[in-house]
Every structure is written in structure tokens, then in C-alpha cells.
Amino acid sequence: DSGVTQTPKHLITATGQRVTLRCSPRSGDLSVYWYQQSLDQGLQFLIQYYNGEERAKGNILERFSAQQFPDLHSELNLSSLELGDSALYFCASSPSRGPSGNTIYFGEGSWLTVV
């Protein structure tokens, strides 16, 4: 158990809908990262938050947004969903502002299926 908790574990929704994925980082970790992993593809970095502030942005679509709350949990909002958004979405956390030198712990992921 990495200590990173993601909910829901599985989600099936229709095209055009909006979903929210939730992540609780490891106790004491200030950074939260979101990644997307499509079938048979590598992990794609979406966005990072550090202590409530956006720290780094990757290939995140404009239809997607995220935030980190004062209690450090984070949410990833996906809207106007398309079939191609079906993927495994991972949250990861680490104690520091950047990934250098620290182990980054991944949650078990949220499986999103868009039908």
C-alpha cells in the first residue's frame, strides 16, 4: 500500500458527461501529480500541484482541470468526455516541490471508461 488513495476505482460514463476523480496523498506529502495511462501506452503527465498551487503542467487538455485543496487532497475534473478519454488515471504524491531526489508514490488508479 503506497498510502495514496484514489476514488473511485472504476467509473463508466457516457460521452459528453463530466466526472471528478479524487486523490488523497500520503500523509505529509505536499505534491500531487496526475497521470493518464491509455491502453498499452506509457504514463502521460497531466499536472502537478504543490501545497495548493499549480506547479507544473503537462499535456492536459483544456477540458480537464484540477485543483488541490487546503487539506492537500486533489481532484481531477474531466468534462465533455470523449471515447478517447477512456484510460487509467493515476495520482501520485511526494513530499517535495519537485520530483528530484524523492520517491514518488502512486495510487492504484481510477479506471475511466467512456461509452
Add this chain to the structure above:
Amino acid sequence: KNQVEQSPQSLIILEGKNCTLQCNYTVSPFSNLRWYKQDTGRGPVSLTIMTFSENTKSNGRYTATLDADTKQSSLHITASQLSDSASYICVVTPAEYGNKLVFGAGTILRVKS
């Protein structure tokens, strides 16, 4: 462009045998290189993390090596077990400000009895 390439793409070995997975990267300068194990449908789990000044790091039956001059890393698995069947991902952290992890596509290892 920062890239991480892994080989082979997939590998099948017999239980008890050793194997070595390769990782070549173009990320420079970099601050560290990590190996993760990802079981199908699960989150990646960290195996090793090495700074640019380290040459080798072990974690049980897993040994990672790093040659910063040739920009190559390898992950050696000794006495493989069925539970080693997974995807192994090489990840490099650039040293630049605002650094973002650069992920390899992974090597899919299958250990069969």
C-alpha cells in the same frame, strides 16, 4: 528533446532465470533515474532511484545500474519469480527548473513456469 527508450519492448523468460532490461535516455542534465514495476491495472511501485553520481542500486533481487557517460541504465532481475511478471518502467528526472519526469514506455516481462 528529452526521451527515454526502453528495450526490449517485451520479454518472456522461464521462472528461475535472470534477465536484464535496458534503458537509454537523452535527458541531460538529469538529477536521478528511477525504475518502477507496474502490475497490470495497478499503480507503479518504486524499485530503485539513483542519482547521476551513483552506479548501482539494489533492492532484493532487483539491481539497477547507471552509466551517466553513455546515458544508459539497466535493471537486472535475478532468479525470476512468477510474480515478477509486470511492466518495468524507466523514469528520468531532468535537472532543470520545473522538471517533469520523463517516462519510458516500459518493458513487459512475463515469467512462465
